[in-house]
Amino acid sequence: MGYVERTLGFSTRHLDDRDIRLVTVIVAGTVRWKRYIDYLIMSLCSDEKVFSKMEPLLLQILRIGFFEILKLNVPAYAVVDENVRLAKVALRPGAGNMVNAILRKLLSLKETDSLPLPKVEGDDRAQARALSIIYSHPVWMVRRWIRFHGKEEALKLMNWNNSDPYFSLRVNTANGYTRDDLVNRLEDLQVHYEKSIMDEFVRIREGMQAVLQAGLLREGMCAVQDESAGFVVSVVDPQPGESIMDCCAAPGGKTLFMASRLAGQGKIWALDINKGRLRILMEAAKCHNLDDIITDVHGDLRLYAKESTAKYDKVLLDAPCSGLGVLSKRADLRWNRQFEDLEELTCLQDELLYSASSLVKPGGVLIYSTCSIDHEENENRITAFVQRHPEFTLEGVHGYVPAEFITDEGFYSSSPTKHSLDGAFAARLVRSIH
Incomplete structure (x- = not known):
């Protein structure tokens, strides 16, 4: 069952291509604009308690109606009629009456261009709260991006995340x-x-x-596969005959791309803690005629590194991360991340980076990558690692990716707002021979 079906709770198999496309747009858009839409729904309710006690299904029906009216060119009468009918069938007649009243209020305010949106004024906290509603992002993300990138760049980033992805x-x-x-x-x-x-x-x-x-x-x-992930493989620079360990490999996009670069010579070990995702990886490897190049290894990298004596020419750690660089494609991810998650993730990234480093042979290369745009998960992790592990030296990615993707420190970094790609990061670290 796909993302759309899980969200709506029914199968889309009976729909034609056009309807599937529309359903996908509505579901992704409703999730993407949830904070903005909820603010408007709450503002149009007669009492704040009405919103707080609203049944989840009723709220979801209203969210869909609001998104269709505000963001899609769907005739207003059709939106009201369909969502009222849905509320009556799925819940009860009274629910349909409430949907009818609230949607008609929205239509009236939209026609007079008087939607009740917050004003961006006051101190930094107040402005961040207002922007988080208008652009439908968690407050902590808005504050963090304004702090590190500036307000203008933060607004560009949120607009990118809210646009339909390619x-x-x-x-x-x-x-x-x-x-x-x-x-x-x-x-x-x-x-x-x-x-x-x-x-x-x-x-x-x-x-x-x-x-x-x-x-x-x-x-x-x-x-x-996004090009941002493809550039990570370019940073790895797989060469025929090499032995490569791909840590946290599943679902395997980078694994397959690296294997194709080996031209039938060499070996990739795909390690992951999730057995089901590894199975999917190996099915894809067989489909791509790469299963003789890739060997799956089920296990926790931290335990594997302690027990294994094997050493590899190159080790890729595509670390678990916040995913802040892929929010345009992962409409739900912004609501599933908390600020507190960053601290837990950076601790895990340090543990995994240490474990991955022990698998690199003398003179070999360790590549660390994420799909995050947060310095704490990227540059700061590499700085902390090199300070603790002087046997590794940072090697710039010059010659592996175009110059526009190379930072002053020599890291690979793709930016949604600068490059129109998903956000990603990678660093090359070379282990000393002695």
């Missing part, structure tokens, strides 16, 4: 395909595409359902 497809060269082959298939399917800065990638904004139904992923022609 998706990138990476052609599977291990199966003998080229990007031209993929482009030809997309043209046959009438899917609009853009060629990426990376040779193996193309971007699409619409048409993913057509790609799935045509079997392009199933037959191993391509995989869904």
Whole structure:
């Protein structure tokens, strides 16, 4: 069952492509704009207690109606009629009456351009609270981004996160395909595409359902992967004949890309604590004709590193992180992260980085990466690690990725607002020979 089906609680199998696309947009958009929509619903309720005691299903029906009215070009009468009917069928007639009253209030305020939004004024805390409502992000994220990036950049970042995301497809060269082959298939399917800065990638904004139904992923022609993750593989720079340990490997996008770069020579060990996700990884490896290159290893990296005597040419730690760089594609993630999570994550990242480092052979390379844009999870972790482990030296990523993605310190960093990619980070650390 997919994300849409889990959210709505029913199967979308009976819907046609156009309806699936619409349902996906509505679900993702409603989740993305939840804080903004909830503020408006609460403002239009006769009493704040009415909102606080509202049944979850009723609130969800209202959220969908508000999103359709505010963000989609759906006829107002159709939105009101459909959501009133849904409330009556799913709950009771009285619920339908409440939905009707609140949606009509919203329509009236929208027509007169008098939606009750907070004013961005007062001290920094007050402004952050107002912006968190207007742009529908948690307050702690807004405050943190304004503090580290400035208000203008924070607003750009929130606008990016609230925009409809594009998706990138990476052609599977291990199966003998080229990007031209993929482009030809997309043209046959009438899917609009853009060629990426990376040779193996193309971007699409619409048409993913057509790609799935045509079997392009199933037959191993391509995989869904953002270029930001592709650049992490470029930082690893897999070479034929190398032995590579991919820590925290599942679901395996980077594993498969690295394996395709080995040209049939070398080996990748894919280690992950989640057995089910490892199984999916190996199924994908077989589909991509890479299962003879990849060996799955089930276990906790921290325990594996203590017990293993094996050493590898390169070790990639794509660490568990906040995911603050991928919020445009993960509409739900912003609401599933708390500020307190950062401290727990950085402690875990330090533990995993220490464990991964013990698997690197003398003269080998350790690569640390995240899909976060937070310095605490990125640069600060590397600085702390190097201070404690002088046997490792930071090596700049110059020559591995385009100059525009290289920081002053020599790290790889992609930014949603600067590069129109997911946010990601990577560092190369070389172990001394002695």
